[in-house]
Amino acid sequence: MGMSQNLTLEQIRQAPKALLHDHLDGGLRPRTVVELAEAQGYTGLPTTDVAQLETWFRESADSGSLERYLETFTHTVGVMQSREALVRVAAECAEDLAADGVVYAEVRYAPEQHLEGGLTLDQVVEAVLEGFEQGRERAARAGNQIRIGTLLTAMRHAARSQEIAELAVRYRDAGVVGFDIAGAEAGYPPTRHLDAFEYLRRENFHFTIHAGEAFGLPSIWEALQWCGTDRLGHGVRIVDDIESSPSGGLRMGRLANYVRDKRIPLELCPSSNVQTGAADSIEKHPIGMLRRQRFRITVNTDNRLQSGTTMSEEFAKLCEAFGYGWDDLQWFTVNAMKSSFLPFDERLALINGHIKPGFAQLKWATE
Ligand SMILES: O=c1[nH]cnc2c1ncn2[C@H]1C[C@H](O)[C@@H](CO)O1
Ligand SMILES: [Zn+2]
Numbered sequence: 001m002g003m004s005q006n007l008t009l010e011q012i013r014q015a016p017k018a019l020l021h022d023h024l025d026g027g028l029r030p031r032t033v034v035e036l037a038e039a040q041g042y043t044g045l046p047t048t049d050v051a052q053l054e055t056w057f058r059e060s061a062d063s064g065s066l067e068r069y070l071e072t073f074t075h076t077v078g079v080m081q082s083r084e085a086l087v088r089v090a091a092e093c094a095e096d097l098a099a100d101g102v103v104y105a106e107v108r109y110a111p112e113q114h115l116e117g118g119l120t121l122d123q124v125v126e127a128v129l130e131g132f133e134q135g136r137e138r139a140a141r142a143g144n145q146i147r148i149g150t151l152l153t154a155m156r157h158a159a160r161s162q163e164i165a166e167l168a169v170r171y172r173d174a175g176v177v178g179f180d181i182a183g184a185e186a187g188y189p190p191t192r193h194l195d196a197f198e199y200l201r202r203e204n205f206h207f208t209i210h211a212g213e214a215f216g217l218p219s220i221w222e223a224l225q226w227c228g229t230d231r232l233g234h235g236v237r238i239v240d241d242i243e244s245s246p247s248g249g250l251r252m253g254r255l256a257n258y259v260r261d262k263r264i265p266l267e268l269c270p271s272s273n274v275q276t277g278a279a280d281s282i283e284k285h286p287i288g289m290l291r292r293q294r295f296r297i298t299v300n301t302d303n304r305l306q307s308g309t310t311m312s313e314e315f316a317k318l319c320e321a322f323g324y325g326w327d328d329l330q331w332f333t334v335n336a337m338k339s340s341f342l343p344f345d346e347r348l349a350l351i352n353g354h355i356k357p358g359f360a361q362l363k364w365a366t367e
Pocket of ligand 2 (some may be wrong): 182
């Protein structure tokens with residue numbers, strides 16, 4: 001039990017997992033990108049060979065810069081401009097996550113990026129919700145149960161956050177559980193969108209903010225203390241407020257203490273952080289220290305296509321790098337469920353009805 005159990009990827013796949021930070025437009029199947037490009041007359045792809053395209057996404061995202069990483073989304077967003085395309089991508093997303101053993105996922109995307117084919121914001125949201133439902137049904141028929149909550153993202157360089165916040169609230173009873181802002185962080189502080197966040201708080205709605213990924217503490221501080229975010233998308237740069245002292249202990253600044261004291265969830269995305277340069281390697285990812293210090297951390301995929309990863313693979317990489325075993329994976333999973341934007345009773349039902357029994361069975365079977 002505990003350390004160096006050497007869990008296999010196949011064992012980890014069987015565990016009931018929860019995922020809070022996954023982008024719909026960062027999770028397309030490479031083959032689907034090629035087929036949708038052809039169907040929609042999108043001619044901008046770097047290659048139409050499926051295997052080469054898969055490699056292209058991963059290698060181009062391996063740029064060490066968030067801005068260059070984000071350029072790869074031109075192509076995924078480019079082929080997601082029709083109702084059919086959105087339904088298909090959402091359905092496949094639900095199927096892929098469910099097949100990987102994810103039982104609860106919050107999947108996000110920016111509706112404002114899908115209007116080039118003439119859809120309205122409402123039509124975009126409805127197409128994606130319909131796709132998730134189709135995918136959920138197909139997954140259930142294949143024996144994989146999944147629940148998906150949608151987060152609507154506003155792009156931080158644009159000026160539509162109030163409109164997107166209102167859109168999210170309008171669909172709150174139809175499967176949209178939260179709001180987010182994403183895109184290049186440097187130069188676009190979250191307070192640019194303060195009106196939207198204040199509106200959401202007045203509506204008793206939930207939101208997370210990408211902060212502390214490519215930019216450091218001021219971004220995290222604004223997201224928390226000005227905007228009132230419920231969670232931090234990445235938040236990994238909180239380590240800039242934690243110093244190791246010569247005696248071997250750690251000294252935490254006021255912001256790091258606040259984040260830990262208030263149990264602010266961090267949506268950590270290890271592979272994505274290595275690609276954008278927010279972390280040097282998986283082995284050196286601050287997740288090891290943040291876990292030991294018992295921050296409320298969760299493990300996430302961010303963009304499965306760009307990182308060539310899955311939820312199970314992110315867990316497997318951490319097991320390898322940090323010697324994690326079932327107890328650690330369960331702790332991450334329960335943290336994620338506790339931090340989700342589902343109603344409290346539904347979170348509890350998933351934790352007590354699926355996650356804990358699922359891990360108990362796996363621990364027993366692999367003892
Ligand atoms: O890790 C990220 N940081 C900031 N923005 C991101 C990240 N991953 C994806 N995005 C952007 C690109 C997508 O087009 C957008 C909506 O999903 O969100
Ligand atoms: Zn993200």
